[in-house]
Each structure stands twice: as C-alpha cells, then as structure tokens.
Amino acid sequence: MKYKYITYQTDQRRAYINLNRPDKRNALNGEVVTELLDAFDKAALDSDCKVVILGAEGKVFCAGADLAYLQELQSNTFDENLADSRHLKSLFLKIYTFPKVVIGRVHGHAIAGGCGLATVCDFVFTVPEAKFGYTEVKIGFVPALVKVFLLRKLGEAQARKLLLTGDLIDAAEACDIGIAQYLVSSGDLDTAIAEFSERLIKGNSEKSMALTKEMIAAIPSMPLDEALEYAAEMNAHARETDDCRKGIASFLDKTSLDW
Structure with missing residues (x-):
C-alpha cells in the first residue's frame, strides 16, 4: 500500500510508524486507520523489525478523531457507523495484542482517540509539554473503545476520573497514573527511546x-x-x-x- 497519511521505515531492527498529517493535527479518519492497520501488518512480517515506535510529525501527536470526518458519518446508517467503529476497534486491538513491543513516542498533545493510541502501546515516552486526555464527553461523544483498555490499564477509579471529566492532564501526571511510563525532555526523547529499545532488541x-x-x-x-x-x-x-x-x-x- 502507498501511504498518504503515515510513513513507515526501518532502521536497526526498529520500525518507525509515523502519523503524517500535521496540518490536521494528525487527526484520525478511516483512511488513516486503514494505513495504520496496513503498517502494523507490515511490521509484524518485517524481519528487520523487533520493536515498533509509533510517533507523529508536526507539533501534536494526535488530536483524536477528525471532527469533519465524524460530522460526515452522522448521515450514515447505524450499520455503517458500526462498521466504521469496528474499523477503529481493529486498530486498537491490533496494537494492544501486537506480537512485537510497541513504544509510543508522544512528543506533543495526545487527545481523545490520540490518547487512545498511547493507551494501547506497551510503553510511552513523552515530554513535559505534552497534554493527555479523553475529551469525548465535552463534544457529546463517548470514549467507548478506549474505555475497554483504560479500565484494564488504570482501574476503575482513575478511568472514571479521566473519562467522565474529560479533563486534560499534563505529562507528569500521565506518568504518575500509568498512561505514560517515561518523561524526558524533548531534546532527549529520541535518544531515550533508542537506548531503551536497544535494551529490548539486544537483551530480550x-x-x-x-x-x-x-x-x-x-x-x-x-x-x-x-x-x-x-x-x-x-x-x-x-x-x-x-x-x-x-x-x-x-x-x-x-x-x-x-x-
């Protein structure tokens, strides 16, 4: 598949999958999800890949669902919307159960579905400037799919707080509660990910x-x-x-x- 909204490359047994829609803050739509699914399928079979690093171009990691895309979907039938929802479900499930380690490189805000992408990674490295949050309730939507993984990862109390308030939290708090694991300066982010992934590649x-x-x-x-x-x-x-x-x-x- 030729990618329009993401990039894929390998280097030293790492596959780098990057969202590449910075003009839309790397927002998710059906095409982006399709390309990500294809990229992870490619990484699963790629003998040059032992660890996947999921990142993004531009200032924002991912702002969640493309609201213009969601608006278009409002004219769909229930079955059409269910098919689209299952499409996103398949991406979250694929990343969560992916046979190789997936590291999220969250260099900027991860909001709503973008925070969902971070949630299903095995490890998340982030920077102090990044904000995290599941803001769906603020626009009359529901954080339906990510809820399944967030309850597993954080437990009910933290999930209730995040999902029902829709509040944004800073990167330090995201690390404290377990959405992210490693907080490093933006200048050290790639070095920290490279060193950590090298340990997994050579040691495990x-x-x-x-x-x-x-x-x-x-x-x-x-x-x-x-x-x-x-x-x-x-x-x-x-x-x-x-x-x-x-x-x-x-x-x-x-x-x-x-x-």
Missing part, C-alpha cells in the same frame, strides 16, 4: 516478549483457575522453544547472548 528474546504480551492480554478476562491453567500450559510451551533452550544454554555456559 523476541519470542518470549511475544508470548508474554499474549498472556498479558488474555489473563485479565479469565477466572483464577482458568488463568493459572493457561499460565501452566504457556510455561510448558515456552520450555520447548528454541529461544528458551538457547537462553538457558548460554546462561549455564556463561557465554554472552545477543538476541
């Missing part, structure tokens, strides 16, 4: 990280006994992988291992 098994992510997504919806049985099965499965054999042998032989 890609297969192990994929299995761990799979379990993190699956376990919260399971009853305790079912979750433990699933974990036991995954434990047994992991012992049979080439990566586990390689890692244990390296540890016992006291040899260095570069994944």
Whole structure:
C-alpha cells in the first residue's frame, strides 16, 4: 500500500510508524486507520523489525478523531457507523495484542482517540509539554473503545476520573497514573527511546516478549483457575522453544547472548 497519511521505515531492527498529517493535527479518519492497520501488518512480517515506535510529525501527536470526518458519518446508517467503529476497534486491538513491543513516542498533545493510541502501546515516552486526555464527553461523544483498555490499564477509579471529566492532564501526571511510563525532555526523547529499545532488541528474546504480551492480554478476562491453567500450559510451551533452550544454554555456559 502507498501511504498518504503515515510513513513507515526501518532502521536497526526498529520500525518507525509515523502519523503524517500535521496540518490536521494528525487527526484520525478511516483512511488513516486503514494505513495504520496496513503498517502494523507490515511490521509484524518485517524481519528487520523487533520493536515498533509509533510517533507523529508536526507539533501534536494526535488530536483524536477528525471532527469533519465524524460530522460526515452522522448521515450514515447505524450499520455503517458500526462498521466504521469496528474499523477503529481493529486498530486498537491490533496494537494492544501486537506480537512485537510497541513504544509510543508522544512528543506533543495526545487527545481523545490520540490518547487512545498511547493507551494501547506497551510503553510511552513523552515530554513535559505534552497534554493527555479523553475529551469525548465535552463534544457529546463517548470514549467507548478506549474505555475497554483504560479500565484494564488504570482501574476503575482513575478511568472514571479521566473519562467522565474529560479533563486534560499534563505529562507528569500521565506518568504518575500509568498512561505514560517515561518523561524526558524533548531534546532527549529520541535518544531515550533508542537506548531503551536497544535494551529490548539486544537483551530480550523476541519470542518470549511475544508470548508474554499474549498472556498479558488474555489473563485479565479469565477466572483464577482458568488463568493459572493457561499460565501452566504457556510455561510448558515456552520450555520447548528454541529461544528458551538457547537462553538457558548460554546462561549455564556463561557465554554472552545477543538476541
């Protein structure tokens, strides 16, 4: 697919997927979602990619849904709107369950659906100037899809506060409550992401990280006994992988291992 609203490139086992619609504050519409889905599919199969870095061009990370696009959708039937909503759902789910680590590079404001994109990343690096918020209730809309992931990530109390007030919070608070994990100056952002991702690329098994992510997504919806049985099965499965054999042998032989 030829991209109009995003860019995709790889370098040193990192795939960089960037929103590239700065004139619209990288707002999301159906075409942007389609391109992002294609880019993540590409990254999943890309042997030159072990970690994905999701970022954006311009001053804003993502302002959420394109309001002009939403206005157009108001003339749609319920089934047409449901199809469009499911389209966005598939993107959030793909990023959340993606087999490779996804790092959000939030260099500017992440609002509404843009904050949703940050929420489904594994890690978020941000800068002090960035604001975060789920502002849908302020325009008569609902933060429907992101709510599913936010409840998992932050719990009900924090989710209620953020979703029902629609208030913006600064990057420091976003880190304190768990929407973001790392707060660095804008001048150090790319260096910090490069150093962190290098640790994952060289120090961790890609297969192990994929299995761990799979379990993190699956376990919260399971009853305790079912979750433990699933974990036991995954434990047994992991012992049979080439990566586990390689890692244990390296540890016992006291040899260095570069994944």
